[in-house]
Amino acid sequence: MEYLPFTRPDIDEATIAGVVEVLRSGWITSGPQVKAFEAKLSEYFGGRPVRALVSGTGALELALELAGVGGGDEVITTPLSWVATANVVVRAGARPVFVDVNPATRLIDLDRVEAAITPRTKAIIPVDLAGLAVDRDRLYAIARKHGLRVIEDAAQSMGTRWNGRRIGSFGDLVCLSFHANKNLTTAEGGCLVLNDAAEALRCERLRLQGVVRLPDGGQEVEVPGAKLNLTDIAARIGLGQLEQLEGFNERRTHLARRYFARFARFDRSLHCGLPPQEFANTNWHMFQILLPLDRLAIGRGEFIGQMHARGIGVGVHYPAMHLFKLYRGLGYQDGDFPEAEKVGASIITLPLFPRMTDADVDRVCDTVRDILRTHMRPEHR
Numbered sequence: 001m002e003y004l005p006f007t008r009p010d011i012d013e014a015t016i017a018g019v020v021e022v023l024r025s026g027w028i029t030s031g032p033q034v035k036a037f038e039a040k041l042s043e044y045f046g047g048r049p050v051r052a053l054v055s056g057t058g059a060l061e062l063a064l065e066l067a068g069v070g071g072g073d074e075v076i077t078t079p080l081s082w083v084a085t086a087n088v089v090v091r092a093g094a095r096p097v098f099v100d101v102n103p104a105t106r107l108i109d110l111d112r113v114e115a116a117i118t119p120r121t122k123a124i125i126p127v128d129l130a131g132l133a134v135d136r137d138r139l140y141a142i143a144r145k146h147g148l149r150v151i152e153d154a155a156q157s158m159g160t161r162w163n164g165r166r167i168g169s170f171g172d173l174v175c176l177s178f179h180a181n182k183n184l185t186t187a188e189g190g191c192l193v194l195n196d197a198a199e200a201l202r203c204e205r206l207r208l209q210g211v212v213r214l215p216d217g218g219q220e221v222e223v224p225g226a227k228l229n230l231t232d233i234a235a236r237i238g239l240g241q242l243e244q245l246e247g248f249n250e251r252r253t254h255l256a257r258r259y260f261a262r263f264a265r266f267d268r269s270l271h272c273g274l275p276p277q278e279f280a281n282t283n284w285h286m287f288q289i290l291l292p293l294d295r296l297a298i299g300r301g302e303f304i305g306q307m308h309a310r311g312i313g314v315g316v317h318y319p320a321m322h323l324f325k326l327y328r329g330l331g332y333q334d335g336d337f338p339e340a341e342k343v344g345a346s347i348i349t350l351p352l353f354p355r356m357t358d359a360d361v362d363r364v365c366d367t368v369r370d371i372l373r374t375h376m377r378p379e380h381r
């Protein structure tokens with residue numbers, strides 16, 4: 001049977017032909033395709049200014065700089081994310097202050113955020129893990145009350161809505177990723193949604209060496225900008241993807257429903273933790289279960305190996321970040337964020353991508369069931 005990866009990008013022939021045209025055009029780095037992609041993205045995000053960047057991480061880095069986050073500042077975020085979320089804070093010279101997750105949503109627990117705010121707190125970085133939106137109403141109420149900037153790590157949220165409003169179409173600084181695994185990809189890439197034209201101009205300068213082009217052909221530089229511009233090759237992929245995004249996300253939603261229906265048949269006996277059955281405020285970037293490790297005779301690594309041996313790829317998104325050496329070095333330790341630790345130790349990302357068939361979902365579920373049943377400790381069978 002064909003190997004089923006946990007995700008796979010879906011690039012159609014029209015997009016491939018478009019990329020070939022760009023390659024033949026003689027203009028392959030930032031140019032007309034980037035302009036066109038930014039215009040479409042801006043339209044998608046309700047007319048807000050958008051700047052395309054080389055990665056979601058680059059978007060977070062620029063957002064922190066635009067928000068004025070630097071040495072001595074604190075930034076509140078979740079321990080359960082891709083490590084980029086906290087790394088960018090450290091690289092900006094600030095301190096990531098983690099707040100535990102709500103085990104039901106696996107997202108930052110907004111009930112605990114205010115207790116983590118200090119006079120040094122400058123910003124909050126919420127993360128929409130698996131594309132499930134953090135409650136934007138409560139989040140922005142807290143931010144307003146304490147005068148904090150919000151840098152949304154919406155890397156996984158392309159197409160997600162919060163109570164009907166598209167993520168990116170409102171809020172403060174919103175960072176998206178177009179990495180190969182995301183719902184919309186440009187191979188590598190990302191974008192930053194900004195508040196106004198002045199902020200967009202600052203972003204434009206910061207993404208390319210700080211260079212300002214003068215009318216007489218000369219240049220001026222006032223800030224040491226980075227090098228984070230997107231190529232036209234990548235932007236052309238993004239233009240093709242954007243047209244298909246709604247269809248991609250509908251298909252993901254359909255497959256997620258099928259996962260729930262299939263797991264409902266046997267989940268009670270398997271004691272898997274399923275994601276929240278939420279269809280309004282997510283784009284189903286990932287379908288993640290929690291393994292019942294306390295009932296199993298095998299660990300997560302062995303489970304992953306057995307899935308792989310049966311032709312199915314699964315992922316781990318993510319181990320709790322505060323337990324990485326880097327963050328232990330900042331003073332974090334085991335037991336600091338028990339909910340994130342529990343989720344991070346047992347979470348498994350099952351295959352979910354638009355080209356998957358319904359039969360693929362059934363095969364994944366049946367394989368999970370077989371492996372878990374085989375290795376359930378006798379007293380739990």
Ligand SMILES: *Cc1c(COP(=O)(O)O)cnc(C)c1O
Pocket residue numbers: 054055056057058081082084085127153155156177178179188189190
């Ligand atoms: C993918 C991702 C990023 C980083 O995006 P890149 O484009 O890979 O730099 C940041 N945060 C989260 C939650 C992500 O999933």
